[in-house]
Amino acid sequence: MRPNFFHHIHPPSIPARQSRWRYTLGAGGTAVFLVLVLIITGSLEMFYYIPTTREAATSIQTIAYLVPFGGFVRNLHFWAAQLLVVVCAVHLVRVVFTGAYAAPRRFNYLLGLALFVLAILLDFTGYVLRWDTGIHWALVVGTNLLKTIPLLGNTLYVLLIGGQPAAVLEPALSQATLTRFYAWHLVGLMLPAAFLMGWHAFRVRRDGGIALPPASLRTDNQRITRFELVRREVLAMLLSASALILISIFAPAPIGAPIKEIANLSGEARAPWFFLWVQQMLKWGDPFVWGILVPLIVLAVLALIPYVFPKPAENELGRWFPKSNRLAQVVLALIALLVIALTLFGSLAAS
Numbered sequence: 001m002r003p004n005f006f007h008h009i010h011p012p013s014i015p016a017r018q019s020r021w022r023y024t025l026g027a028g029g030t031a032v033f034l035v036l037v038l039i040i041t042g043s044l045e046m047f048y049y050i051p052t053t054r055e056a057a058t059s060i061q062t063i064a065y066l067v068p069f070g071g072f073v074r075n076l077h078f079w080a081a082q083l084l085v086v087v088c089a090v091h092l093v094r095v096v097f098t099g100a101y102a103a104p105r106r107f108n109y110l111l112g113l114a115l116f117v118l119a120i121l122l123d124f125t126g127y128v129l130r131w132d133t134g135i136h137w138a139l140v141v142g143t144n145l146l147k148t149i150p151l152l153g154n155t156l157y158v159l160l161i162g163g164q165p166a167a168v169l170e171p172a173l174s175q176a177t178l179t180r181f182y183a184w185h186l187v188g189l190m191l192p193a194a195f196l197m198g199w200h201a202f203r204v205r206r207d208g209g210i211a212l213p214p215a216s217l218r219t220d221n222q223r224i225t226r227f228e229l230v231r232r233e234v235l236a237m238l239l240s241a242s243a244l245i246l247i248s249i250f251a252p253a254p255i256g257a258p259i260k261e262i263a264n265l266s267g268e269a270r271a272p273w274f275f276l277w278v279q280q281m282l283k284w285g286d287p288f289v290w291g292i293l294v295p296l297i298v299l300a301v302l303a304l305i306p307y308v309f310p311k312p313a314e315n316e317l318g319r320w321f322p323k324s325n326r327l328a329q330v331v332l333a334l335i336a337l338l339v340i341a342l343t344l345f346g347s348l349a350a351s
């Protein structure tokens with residue numbers, strides 16, 4: 001077979017262990033696939049979505065119920081976004097639990113973490129674009145958390161969320177807020193995400209591919225060609241696509257009544273699922289501490305993992321749970337358990 005474009009973007013051959021699903025879980029590749037689905041389905045939605053406070057929710061209802069295949073395309077977009085957050089989390093856990101963040105991959109770990117944050121923010125901004133009563137928490141509580149930041153809060157709010165200075169008007173009322181969210185979603189977050197994705201993929205290759213012990217310490221020197229690698233990637237893509245299509249057929253993305261007046265918003269004040277853990281923590285007291293500071297500390301701890309924890313031993317790379325990076329595994333497991341437990345409490349409390 002003559003190599004095509006997709007073969008050419010891969011090295012001619014790689015060590016077989018770098019492509020084992022039970023090692024990589026295929027999470028990085030699945031994330032790339034989901035981003036492509038998001039770009040295509042999001043572009044299609046743009047033909048019908050109207051980013052005005054009066055018409056946003058009804059234009060989404062038009063997409064969901066009147067446009068041929070509109071509901072399906074919208075469901076694909078919604079579910080690909082939710083899955084992307086989950087797949088990024090799985091990928092992060094795999095990278096830490098295999099010690100794959102060690103030098104020379106430390107910088108790429110940070111690029112990946114930035115991508116994770118961008119995936120969450122893209123999900124959040126996309127969620128607000130619905131402009132229905134279901135986005136109550138995100139619009140009123142979530143965005144107002146910014147104002148709790150000492151000294152910079154109000155300025156940051158006007159800069160990032162738009163609207164009038166806090167004291168004058170209920171800022172979330174304004175069209176400026178929706179316009180700002182639309183711009184963040186389509187350009188301000190999507191462009192950096194696309195750029196970082198390219199950089200992340202380039203760094204995977206430049207850092208020597210998926211982490212393995214150096215050749216002299218390897219017991220298994222089997223290699224696979226790029227044809228086999230692309231075949232496995234296509235298989236993973238077909239499996240992910242089937243799962244996504246099935247979910248999109250049977251589980252419609254939510255859409256509620258359009259927002260009439262922010263002041264009288266009566267929809268459920270529930271955070272989107274990926275911020276339920278923050279909503280739960282806000283019950284413990286100071287909104288700045290629990291809503292901004294603690295999530296930032298969690299992010300900082302994750303970012304510091306490759307820099308402050310003991311370096312995984314070279315001969316232990318390429319497998320799960322190396323002894324040499326136990327501390328990083330324990331820290332990540334604790335963070336993950338805390339976030340999952342708070343998310344579960346949050347969803348039970350809200351149901």
Ligand code: HEM
Pocket residue numbers: 024025026027028029031032035088089091092095100101105108109110111112113114115116119197200201204209210211
């Ligand atoms: C949209 C988000 C992301 C995309 C598209 C992406 C894509 C990829 C791909 C395709 C690979 C190679 C295959 C694999 O390891 O599965 C990879 C590897 C890697 N990723 Fe990501 N990734 C993302 C997020 C993250 C996150 C959240 C982290 C961690 C903070 C991360 C850190 C890394 C590291 C360190 C490697 C090298 C792994 C190794 O050598 O074993 N990435 N990524």
